[in-house]
Amino acid sequence: xxxxxxxxxSISFEKQLHTFGEVKTQQELFFSFLHTCFWLWSEAGxxxxxxxxxxxxxxxxxxxxxxxxxxSEQADWMFEQLLQDIPWGQRTHxxxxxxxxxxRLTSWYGELPYTYSRITMQPNPNWHPLLTMLKERIEExxxxxxxxxxxxxxxxxxxxxxxxxxxxxxxxxNPVIASLSFGATRTxxxxxKPSPEEDGDYTYVERLRIPLDHGTLLIxxxxxxxxxxxxxxxxxxxxxxxxxxxxxIIYPEPxxxxxx
Ligand SMILES: O=C(O)CCC(=O)C(=O)O
Ligand SMILES: [Mn+2]
Numbered sequence: 001x002x003x004x005x006x007x008x009x010s011i012s013f014e015k016q017l018h019t020f021g022e023v024k025t026q027q028e029l030f031f032s033f034l035h036t037c038f039w040l041w042s043e044a045g046x047x048x049x050x051x052x053x054x055x056x057x058x059x060x061x062x063x064x065x066x067x068x069x070x071x072s073e074q075a076d077w078m079f080e081q082l083l084q085d086i087p088w089g090q091r092t093h094x095x096x097x098x099x100x101x102x103x104r105l106t107s108w109y110g111e112l113p114y115t116y117s118r119i120t121m122q123p124n125p126n127w128h129p130l131l132t133m134l135k136e137r138i139e140e141x142x143x144x145x146x147x148x149x150x151x152x153x154x155x156x157x158x159x160x161x162x163x164x165x166x167x168x169x170x171x172x173x174n175p176v177i178a179s180l181s182f183g184a185t186r187t188x189x190x191x192x193k194p195s196p197e198e199d200g201d202y203t204y205v206e207r208l209r210i211p212l213d214h215g216t217l218l219i220x221x222x223x224x225x226x227x228x229x230x231x232x233x234x235x236x237x238x239x240x241x242x243x244x245x246x247x248x249i250i251y252p253e254p255x256x257x258x259x260x
Contacts, residue, residue, distance in 0.1 A: 055208075062222040063190075065210060066141075069180065069217035070134075078130060079182040079214070082243050085128055088153050091119050103234075104159040110148025112250045116168055121150070135247055138178045142219060146178065146247035154186060154242040157235035163191070165225040170250050176221045183242040185213040190230045212244070 053065040070078065088105035108114055108121035109131060115121075127135075127149075135146055152161065166177055179188075190208040194201055212218060220230075232244075 061224050061227055062220075063224060064217075064219040064221075066217040066219075067213065068215055069137075069141075070182075070215035072214055075182055075215035078134075079243060081130055082128075082151075082182065082245075083153070083241065085130075086151055086153075086243075088151075091121075093117055093119065104161060105153040105155065107151040107153075108149070109151070110248075110250055112148065112170070112252060114148065114150065114168075114170065114248075114250060116166075117164075131245070134180060134245065138180070138217065138247055141217075142176070142178060144176050144178070144249065146249055148248045148250045150246045150248065152244040152246070154184070154232065154239070154244070156241070157237060157239040160234045161232045163229045163231045165193075165229050166220075166246075166248070167225045170253050171225075171248060172251050174222055175225055176219065176249060177225075178247040179212070179218045179220070180245045180247070181212040181216050181218075181242065182214055182244075184240040185211050186232050186235070186239065186242050188212045188218065188230060188232055190228050192228050 052067070055061070055063050086107045088107055090105055091102045092099050093102060106121070107124075109124050109127050111123055111125050113120050113123050131149060135149070139145055154160070166175060188210045190210070191202055192206040194205050198204070210218065
């Protein structure tokens with residue numbers, strides 16, 4: 001984790017050194033120095049509070065990692081209950097006229113439908129009492145009120161979710177997503193979207209790899225979805241089942257109008 005952050009900072013620091021390289025006059029040097037101080041202050045957004053880890057780029061990109069949000073004894077029975085009680089379903093995507101099954105099972109809770117990758121999950125207001133309890137515990141911690149939940153079941157190492165951002169219009173601007181994991185540990189990877197000059201090339205972008213284990217809560221907020229993509233890749237070695245609950249705030253979209 002610290003390594004990811006250090007590499008993130010060192011890549012950004014190199015960018016700052018380029019700024020110094022272009023400086024010509026003393027005045028420019030002074031402003032460049034101020035700019036670098038400001039940058040260092042804003043980038044120094046990694047802090048550890050007990051077991052919890054926070055990354056932040058000055059109100060731009062913010063993620064919080066809370067390992068042990070659910071202690072392992074409770075997480076054990078919750079995992080078994082969710083595995084059994086959630087109505088898991090297999091959804092099919094169509095890309096370039098070819099249909100393929102999502103490499104995981106999913107389920108949706110909320111008063112409103114949710115559309116992503118051209119799949120619409122129908123409203124399902126029948127929250128399981130355990131999901132309501134978890135939602136309330138997360139709301140107490142974060143101060144946000146979530147109205148929907150996308151559940152993912154990764155059956156084994158072959159299940160995955162590909163690179164994406166949770167940036168559908170129905171999630172509003174700067175969506176807050178609280179992601180709670182149970183079962184096998186899987187790696188949550190993040191990559192920064194390239195700048196326009198990089199022309200869609202992800203080769204040199206900043207990256208983070210975060211292991212999400214049993215009972216860990218990850219909160220994404222700010223411009224995380226606008227500036228970064230994430231995925232849970234397939235694994236080469238065998239993995240047991242994993243459940244991931246992503247609590248979201250969905251807004252209605254009357255006549256296709258944006259909710260903000
Ligand atoms: O399983 C995870 O940790 C991530 C799931 C995810 O990105 C999503 O449902 O949008
Ligand atoms: Mn996602």
